[in-house]
Amino acid sequence: MFELLADYLVFDLAGLDSSSKLGESVQFFVMDIAKIFFMLILIIYLIGLFRSFISPEKVRTYVQGKSKFSARISAIFLGAFTPFCSCSSVPIFIGFVEAGIPLGVTFSFLIASPMINEIAVVMLLGIVGWKITVLYVVSGLLVAFFGGIIMEKFKPEKWVEEYVWKIKIGETQNIKKDNCFEVRNRYAIGQTKEIVRRIWKWIILGIGLGAYFHGYFPQEWAQSLGDANNFLAVPMAVLIGIPLYSSTVGVIPLAEAMLIKGVAIGTTLAFMMSIAAISVPELLILRKVIKWQALLLFTAIVTVSIILIGIVFNVIL
Amino acid sequence: MIEVKVLGMDCANCKAIQMLIKQVCSENAIPINLEKIEDTVEIMSYGIMSTPGVVVDGKIAHAGGIPDKTTVLSWFKSSCCPTDNNCC
Numbered sequence: 034m035f036e037l038l039a040d041y042l043v044f045d046l047a048g049l050d051s052s053s054k055l056g057e058s059v060q061f062f063v064m065d066i067a068k069i070f071f072m073l074i075l076i077i078y079l080i081g082l083f084r085s086f087i088s089p090e091k092v093r094t095y096v097q098g099k100s101k102f103s104a105r106i107s108a109i110f111l112g113a114f115t116p117f118c119s120c121s122s123v124p125i126f127i128g129f130v131e132a133g134i135p136l137g138v139t140f141s142f143l144i145a146s147p148m149i150n151e152i153a154v155v156m157l158l159g160i161v162g163w164k165i166t167v168l169y170v171v172s173g174l175l176v177a178f179f180g181g182i183i184m185e186k187f188k189p190e191k192w193v194e195e196y197v198w199k200i201k202i203g204e205t206q207n208i209k210k211d212n213c214f215e216v217r218n219r220y221a222i223g224q225t226k227e228i229v230r231r232i233w234k235w236i237i238l239g240i241g242l243g244a245y246f247h248g249y250f251p252q253e254w255a256q257s258l259g260d261a262n263n264f265l266a267v268p269m270a271v272l273i274g275i276p277l278y279s280s281t282v283g284v285i286p287l288a289e290a291m292l293i294k295g296v297a298i299g300t301t302l303a304f305m306m307s308i309a310a311i312s313v314p315e316l317l318i319l320r321k322v323i324k325w326q327a328l329l330l331f332t333a334i335v336t337v338s339i340i341l342i343g344i345v346f347n348v349i350l
Numbered sequence: 351m352i353e354v355k356v357l358g359m360d361c362a363n364c365k366a367i368q369m370l371i372k373q374v375c376s377e378n379a380i381p382i383n384l385e386k387i388e389d390t391v392e393i394m395s396y397g398i399m400s401t402p403g404v405v406v407d408g409k410i411a412h413a414g415g416i417p418d419k420t421t422v423l424s425w426f427k428s429s430c431c432p433t434d435n436n437c438c
Contacts, residue, residue: 121401
């Protein structure tokens with residue numbers, strides 16, 4: 034449907050040559066924009082409805098007092114569904130610590146939350162198809178699960194800033210809300226508008242880059258990156274991805290272009306995960322509650338897990 | 351004068367919600383005293399974890415994300431339109 038629309042607009046209306054590089058890029062650009070904005074609005078709205086039922090406060094109450102295994106599983110799944118802007122990571126961290134939730138579980142939550150989100154899922158579904166979307170989500174869950182466990186082995190409690198242990202937070206308040214559909218609907222529409230307003234530029238930029246590479250990506254680059262036996266490709270992609278911070282949105286179209294040009298799936302996934310999972314602004318904010326040793330360790334563990342997952346995918350796929 | 355506190359560190363959403371409250375209140379001629387709480391310990395004492403949070407007259411009205419105008423107005427319902435059920 035979107036391809037037909039793009040073909041019509043670009044080749045018939047604008048009269049571009051369908052075999053030229055320019056035509057190919059523009060057609061790709063128009064098709065992706067139509068497809069992604071359509072899915073984005075639909076899915077963010079649905080998730081917004083679902084989200085009006087959960088909040089970090091509820092997650093905390095829910096995870097508190099569970100056995101470590103089920104606490105971690107619920108923290109990861111709730112992390113994947115709960116939005117929080119990076120400025121909330123400090124209150125969430127303190128809230129979890131205060132509730133006696135093990136630090137390893139908190140780290141699992143902090144890994145899962147930025148990496149798996151509806152925007153990334155929509156972009157992946159729309160651009161690279163459901164198989165890679167499932168792979169991405171599953172690997173995100175795995176990194177969050179094992180990352181938290183490994184973090185725990187280092188006893189990170191010793192790195193938590195002194196004052197955090199002393200904070201006594203008030204009784205978690207339940208905000209009085211009307212539970213009718215109208216209120217939830219309004220909340221979901223508000224969220225959709227806000228998210229789209231915040232990310233539309235990045236999507237267009239990302240799709241634009243993807244479209245550009247679609248027509249012009251140098252074949253030699255792709256070949257050197259694309260060799261699955263080249264074990265260096267994955268660490269290289271991850272090391273490039275770590276300092277980049279773009280909340281997955283802008284990267285996915287680029288990932289599509291990489292895949293089309295033959296870069297291995299594991300390398301591409303690792304690249305995307307490394308961009309989403311570690312963000313320097315979030316680390317700087319977390320520094321308020323935990324010493325830099327822990328943050329370095331956290332970064333190292335996540336980096337290594339992503340590299341391993343990338344390599345495993347390259348080998349088995 | 352209604353006491354309104356915005357709980358949150360220095361982030362884009364916190365600034366946006368402050369602007370929104372100011373705007374809604376001036377449009378509806380609701381007198382408020384807006385204060386920004388940036389201290390983590392104090393924020394946590396309200397028992398919320400998702401910022402920005404909003405406290406109206408000592409009660410938590412909102413936590414996490416940016417609400418729409420109707421929701422903001424509903425926090426002040428008792429002073430803007432206590433009898434009008436269609437207002438908010």
